[in-house]
Amino acid sequence: MAALTITRERGGWWHAYVCPAHGVELDHGDLLGDPFPSTGAACRYGCRVDTEAVRGARTVLAHQAAAQRLRHLACGGPAERSEALRLLLEYAELYAGLPSTHPGAAGWMLHGRLFHQALTEAIWAVAVSHAVRTLAAHGGMRAELGALLPFLRSLGESAGQARAELRHKGESRSNYTAWLAAAETCCRSAALAIEGVEPDTVKLADHYGLFKHMRTAMHEDGWEWEGSTYYHLFVLHAYLLALRGSNPERLPGDIAGVLGAMITALAGIATPAGTLPALHDGPYRREAQSAEICEVATLADQLFAGAPLAAVVGAAARETATELPADLTGWFSGPPLPARTPRRSFPDTGFAVFRSAGIHALLDAGPHGGGHGHLDKLSLYLYADDGTAWQPDPGQVPYAHRSYRTYYAGTKAHPTFRVDDSEQAPCDAVLDGDTGRCTGAYDGVSAIRRIVTDPRYLLDILVLEADDERLLTAQLRPGTDLHVVAQGPDRARTVWGDSESAVMTGQHVSRPPADFTVVAHPGPADDPARTCRGVDWATTGRRAVFVSVYQSAEATPPIRRVSLSERTVHIDLADGTVATHSIGR
Numbered sequence: 127m128a129a130l131t132i133t134r135e136r137g138g139w140w141h142a143y144v145c146p147a148h149g150v151e152l153d154h155g156d157l158l159g160d161p162f163p164s165t166g167a168a169c170r171y172g173c174r175v176d177t178e179a180v181r182g183a184r185t186v187l188a189h190q191a192a193a194q195r196l197r198h199l200a201c202g203g204p205a206e207r208s209e210a211l212r213l214l215l216e217y218a219e220l221y222a223g224l225p226s227t228h229p230g231a232a233g234w235m236l237h238g239r240l241f242h243q244a245l246t247e248a249i250w251a252v253a254v255s256h257a258v259r260t261l262a263a264h265g266g267m268r269a270e271l272g273a274l275l276p277f278l279r280s281l282g283e284s285a286g287q288a289r290a291e292l293r294h295k296g297e298s299r300s301n302y303t304a305w306l307a308a309a310e311t312c313c314r315s316a317a318l319a320i321e322g323v324e325p326d327t328v329k330l331a332d333h334y335g336l337f338k339h340m341r342t343a344m345h346e347d348g349w350e351w352e353g354s355t356y357y358h359l360f361v362l363h364a365y366l367l368a369l370r371g372s373n374p375e376r377l378p379g380d381i382a383g384v385l386g387a388m389i390t391a392l393a394g395i396a397t398p399a400g401t402l403p404a405l406h407d408g409p410y411r412r413e414a415q416s417a418e419i420c421e422v423a424t425l426a427d428q429l430f431a432g433a434p435l436a437a438v439v440g441a442a443a444r445e446t447a448t449e450l451p452a453d454l455t456g457w458f459s460g461p462p463l464p465a466r467t468p469r470r471s472f473p474d475t476g477f478a479v480f481r482s483a484g485i486h487a488l489l490d491a492g493p494h495g496g497g498h499g500h501l502d503k504l505s506l507y508l509y510a511d512d513g514t515a516w517q518p519d520p521g522q523v524p525y526a527h528r529s530y531r532t533y534y535a536g537t538k539a540h541p542t543f544r545v546d547d548s549e550q551a552p553c554d555a556v557l558d559g560d561t562g563r564c565t566g567a568y569d570g571v572s573a574i575r576r577i578v579t580d581p582r583y584l585l586d587i588l589v590l591e592a593d594d595e596r597l598l599t600a601q602l603r604p605g606t607d608l609h610v611v612a613q614g615p616d617r618a619r620t621v622w623g624d625s626e627s628a629v630m631t632g633q634h635v636s637r638p639p640a641d642f643t644v645v646a647h648p649g650p651a652d653d654p655a656r657t658c659r660g661v662d663w664a665t666t667g668r669r670a671v672f673v674s675v676y677q678s679a680e681a682t683p684p685i686r687r688v689s690l691s692e693r694t695v696h697i698d699l700a701d702g703t704v705a706t707h708s709i710g711r
Contacts, residue, residue: 130158130199132192132213134220136228137241138182144524145169149654151412151524152180157191171655179526182230186246193253194451200260201452210257211270217254218277236288236302244288245302248309251281252367255312259370260453262319271320278320282313289335299343299351303335304361308368310334315370327372336368340384345474348387353475353495355395356408356415359422362388366425366457373460374429386466389426393434393468395479397486400441401513404651405477405490407498407535410521411652417448424454432465441513476557482579484511484678485630489577490519491555491562501550502540503564504575506586510628510678515605517541517622521651530654537601538647543590544599544662545571561710571596578707582681585695587709588672600640600672602661605650610642610661617688618642620661629679633688636672640665671709 143152152167152175162181166174192213199210224239231242238247258274261267289306292298311334315325331337343351343361350358365385374382396402402419404410423439470479476492486509490502508517520539523530533539537550544550545568553566561576570593578585590598602608602620609621616639620632634642642663649656663672673695675688683700690696690709697705 129209130192130195130213132216132220133185133188135185136182136224136230137186137189137246138179138230139232139235139242139526140183140186140246141525142177142179143167143183143187144527145171145173145175146527147171147173147655149523149527149530150652152184154184154187157184157188158195170653182242183526186241189240189250190246190253193250193257196257197253197260197451197453198449200257207261207264207267210261211267214254214258214261214274214277218274221277221280236291238288239284244284245305247281248285248288248302248305251285251309252305252312252364255281255309255316256367256370256451256453258316259312259319262316265322268320268322275317275320278313278317282310282317285309285313286334298335298339301343301350301352301357301361303339303343304364307331307334307336307339308364311336311368312370325371327369328376328378331368331372332378336365337378337381340365340381344384344388345472347469347472347474348384348391349472349475349477350388351493351495352406352498353477353492354406354408354498355392355402355404356406357498358388358391359415359419362392362426363418363422366422366429370457371459374458374463375460382463386430386463389430389434390466390468391472392438394470394472395477395488396435396438396441397509397513398437398511399513400437400439401509401515402438402441403488403507403509404519404521405488406495406500406502406519407522409652410518410650411445413446413448416442416445417450420446420448420450421454424450425457427462428457429462430465431462434466434468471557471559473557476555476562478557478560478562478577480560480577480579480584481511482584483582483681484628485509485584485676486511487577487584489557489562489575491557491564491575493554494552499552500535500540501537501552501567502542503550503553503555503567504562504573504588505540505542506575506577507541508622508630508676510623510630512628514623514628515650516628516630517603518605518650520603520605520649523651523654530648530651533648534651534654539603541601541603543567543573543588544601545590545592546597547599568592568596570594574710576710580705582677582683582699582705583685583697584676585697585707586674586676587695587707589709590670590672592668595666595668597664597666598640598670599662599664600670602663603647604658604660608644608659608661610644610659612642615639631677631679631685633675633685634663634673635688635690636663636665636670637690637692638665638667638670640670640672673709
């Protein structure tokens with residue numbers, strides 16, 4: 127393998143690495159071996175994009191890839207370790223020569239030095255510091271590693287200054303804080319290791335504010351306050367990386383509780399096959415995120431017994447060819463803590479998981495979640511047990527694509543309700559057992575969505591009530607093929623999936639009768655240019671009841687007919703039985 131050469135260019139903002147026409151992330155190529163393509167970065171549809179922002183974004187990816195390679199080299203033989211030291215000294219020299227802040231950063235950003243964002247720099251610093259710490263385990267290298275102490279000190283101080291700025295702004299709960307505090311902890315730990323002192327990472331994590339962030343940025347139900355799968359994983363990753371070498375039994379009880387709840391929250395929303403719904407902001411499917419999930423799961427399995435994320439790591443591993451960092455073995459210095467039991471209901475965050483007859487459903491009925499929240503209250507996401515995304519949360523595109531970012535954060539992208547063809551307002555919903563309630567999305571409109579599980583089917587009841595006549599719409603937003611058959615003015619049948627995926631059927635009926643109209647919509651955010659079939663199910667009035675009954679293809683007995691009376695749902699099954707369920711208010 128050729129010797130690694132690091133770029134001396136400063137990085138920009140990775141979210142700019144996106145095709146302006148199609149909204150897809152551009153091809154990375156060989157980040158460590160190839161320069162920026164002379165014809166521009168490639169889009170999967172054939173576009174070539176070459177702008178200063180795109181070049182800066184690829185430079186971010188190259189620096190992060192180099193930092194991960196350093197972790198691998200540090201775990202190698204003498205030649206690899208010498209190569210890692212050479213590159214670290216080169217990075218130290220580069221960093222020392224940089225101005226205090228990146229001149230190209232946007233005004234809204236928390237500025238870094240090597241990168242536009244201090245957050246990006248903190249992520250890179252954590253990886254770099256772990257490479258240093260691994261090398262420091264070889265006592266014969268410590269004298270040479272001593273030259274890196276000013277570099278580590280500077281990285282830690284930069285992260286500390288950025289964290290102080292967030293604190294001054296009243297934004298201490300920000301996910302940035304987790305990585306900035308992790309960078310401070312990891313850089314100080316690496317410096318102590320060079321000096322021959324075993325770092326007390328529990329004490330350091332407390333000193334640098336990591337534990338305070340855990341105590342303030344997490345809901346009691348285990349979710350990071352923004353309610354985003356991606357950012358939940360993101361801060362959990364920072365926590366676990368910062369605690370290298372700690373004894374799990376020495377963690378403060380509440381901190382162990384937070385970490386356990388965060389890990390079991392992921393296990394709780396995952397399908398039996400390990401697919402994680404992409405709730406709120408975050409990629410729908412991204413190779414780099416799959417690699418991150420694998421690393422988080424590997425560390426989580428060392429912190430808690432019972433392999434809590436075994437299914438999740440299995441699914442993620444199928445989506446990435448990235449090798450796990452070589453330094454993960456023996457991350458903690460003591461045995462794992464007792465296994466935790468995953469939960470299915472998260473009242474603070476407003477997520478409720480339902481499993482019925484081969485269907486894995488998730489109701490989103492919680493707080494808005496700040497800047498990473500979506501206008502999607504009372505969305506219902508539907509997956510097969512094998513992970514087939516019949517009706518997924520569509521995720522989000524790289525943030526620099528403004529129009530697609532707005533779309534995917536908006537109401538029309540989600541399987542929720544809409545009034546007068548307008549966007550929901552940012553608001554909070556309330557989860558009460560199997561029912562979500564929302565009164566803030568539209569003035570004068572209340573919405574209630576109840577999910578009923580039965581061994582034979584899953585029942586969805588959505589009731590919209592308005593103070594005066596409004597256009598009331600329920601939305602279906604498939605991620606798979608959708609076939610629609612109208613069966614009268616008030617009912618329709620749907621088939622979700624195809625011969626290469628799990629298949630689900632839906633029976634849909636409304637009161638009063640509502641138009642069940644097939645519409646085109648962008649698919650999940652990993653490929654916004656793809657067109658999918660959806661449904662806008664709409665009627666004008668002051669009250670509407672939309673009822674859907676879903677069955678996986680394997681469920682028996684099949685549903686023959688669904689009908690509504692004023693207060694009751696009637697489900698006729700092929701074996702002659704009739705099930706009834708109250709519509710409620």
